[in-house]
Amino acid sequence: MDWFTAPGYWLGRLVFQRALAGVYLFAFVAAALQFRALIGAHGMLPVPRYVRYVPFRRAPSLFQLRYSDRLFSGCAWAGAAVAAALAAGAGDLVPLGAAMGMWALLWLLYLSIVNVGQTWYSFGWESLLLEVGFLAVFLGNARIGPPVLVLWLLRWVVFRVEFGAGLIKMRGDSCWRDLTCLYYHHETQPMPGPLSWFFHHLPKPLHRVECAANHVTQLVVPVLLFTPQPVASYAAGIIVATQLWLVLSGNFAWLNWITITAALPAIDFTGLTGAPPPAAARAAPLWFVVLVCAVTVLVLVLSRHPVLNMVSRRQVMNRSFDSLHLVNTYGAFGTVGRIRDEVVVEGTAEPVPREDGQWREYGVKGKPGDLRNIPRQFAPYHLRLDWLMWFAALSPGYARDWFGPFVERLLAGDRDTLRLLRHNPFPDAPPLYVRARLYRYRFTTWRELRETGAWWHRTLLREYLPPTRLAEASWSEPE
Structure with a gap:
């Protein structure tokens, strides 16, 4: 089935999987270190009280079945351990089914945390990690070539992240349209970083250039992800560079890093480096092909609500339309504060x-x-x-x-x-x-x-x- 895999993208998959496992590692460690005060049995918003009133179908989670602080801690640290193993390359050392099981376990454990996390887990990057993490289950390992369909689905995620954010800016605050939002944003953003003071004091003409470049990166460049190579690689590279600029200018948890991670498989690293695919890669088994095709159809069906939201004049940011967070809508800073x-x-x-x-x-x-x-x-x-x-x-x-x-x-x-x-x-x-x-x-x-x-x-x-x-x-x- 030559149509099913793209062996030339093996290096992009490898970088993607290592990076995604790293993001998962940060997410699980943060959950393990903070949960007792936030959502623990004696926390500010306790999980046991929450699950008494919210049914399983609205918030599917292992902790709907049983909760204790010890169990939550065990799940969080187990997720961190599996993520660390995958970051070290363990997924390529085991059979395909075992590797899929490891990625599926990460997704299930983090879904269980997010769905009982309440206000503390209401950020868009939680859903983004779950959506990208779900697709990672079906990306395979070094024993087969990367599935073409999953590579396209990852581009579809990046497109919705960037294009959705671009649309909500143009529909939202007038300062995005007159290119003045960055006069304020570096100072008023939720959590400035060590360079934010310096970014804020850049000349105003440069702030206007930043703002205009943001519009190009979010409203034009994402479309190019679906064009032939090498244009798609250049588009992904621009998105990565823009996200790194945001990393330098503020603290946005793993929002920028997971966007970078999802964009990496669109880059034709093999074409750039000339590195041949691993000799161990072979044809994908039939059961895997059927499963990936079924997941692709599911994602396309579930994309209806996010697409309708993007084209709506009443577009909303960071919304999940299904309790499993499989296909979501994203966006950030439709309104920028002028004061802090x-x-x-x-x-x-x-x-x-x-x-x-x-x-x-x-x-x-x-x-x-x-x-x-x-x-x-x-x-x-x-x-x-x-x-x-x-x-x-x-x-x-x-x-x-x-x-x-x-x-x-x-x-x-x-x-x-x-x-x-x-x-x-x-x-x-x-x-x-x-x-x-x-x-x-x-x-x-x-x-x-x-x-x-x-x-x-x-x-x-x-x-x-x-x-x-x-x-x-x-x-x-x-x-």
């Missing part, structure tokens, strides 16, 4: 809280806090609390479900919650009161940085949560 507000959480040990009392600030890992701390690089690792704190500053409605439980755990000195923070100002005993205040943050200028050593400047806006003690730690939206 941050929720700063403080505690005091004083028995009577006073406005001018001794309040100590909790340090955070990724989002802005201390004015003299330059933003750090965390991506592709995902700091879920930091991301949700950014949303909480946009609107208290985004924090309705979890902010009260978060404050309760600070007042109780919960170790798992404190591990999510950069700095605990109460190492000996928890505070008696906790409050939250809303600040307006902005990057300092070159002159301010030289004079003060501060990367940020902030101004107090208002109270976000009044002083609260443990018996009172219930959350209601401020008026």
Whole structure:
């Protein structure tokens, strides 16, 4: 069946599989290290409570059948171990069926986590990892050539990621159309990186070039993925380069890395390097051919809703249309903020809280806090609390479900919650009161940085949560 495989793309498949396993590894490690405070049995949004009200058909997961923190931890670390093995090349050392089983296990374990993760796992890159991970099950290993149909399905994923994001920008904020969005974006993005301050201070004409290049990369280049080689390779290369630019300019968990990973199989590495395919590769077995054809038909059928969403004037971002996250719709930054507000959480040990009392600030890992701390690089690792704190500053409605439980755990000195923070100002005993205040943050200028050593400047806006003690730690939206 010469039509079924493309042996020349063996190197692209190898790079793709190693990179995807690496992304899976970050995802599982992040889940293992953060879940107890977020969704554990005693977490802010406990899985046992969630599965009591959400049926299996709406959120299929192994944890619908049974949950314990020990089981969740075991699944997360098992996923990390399998991902590490696949990153090291274990999938090419076993029979085809065994390799497919390893990839399927990763997909099943991570699906089980995402489907009970609630708000903490509501990001588009979760669905993107699951969609790409599902297709990886059917990409084969070194014993057969890469299936042509799956290679095209991966291009279809990249097309929807880029083209969908491009459309929602053009339909959304006017600053994308007048090429001014990047005047603000590097400063107001959810989690700036160590170079974001410098990106923000680039000349405005260069920001306009960035914006125009983004439109070309997202609205024109993805179409070229479906053209003959070498044009498709050039298109994939442009997408990879653009995603690396985004990696340098901010922290977006593994969104950029999984997009790069999915684009790699479109590059004809063999044509570029002249490396011959492995001699061990042979014809695909009939059962595998039938299975890949069936999966291709399934993906095409499920693509109906994402395509209708893309062409709709009411296009939405980051939506899954099936509970298995097999074919999804994507998009980012249809609206760009012009200002940056941050929720700063403080505690005091004083028995009577006073406005001018001794309040100590909790340090955070990724989002802005201390004015003299330059933003750090965390991506592709995902700091879920930091991301949700950014949303909480946009609107208290985004924090309705979890902010009260978060404050309760600070007042109780919960170790798992404190591990999510950069700095605990109460190492000996928890505070008696906790409050939250809303600040307006902005990057300092070159002159301010030289004079003060501060990367940020902030101004107090208002109270976000009044002083609260443990018996009172219930959350209601401020008026």
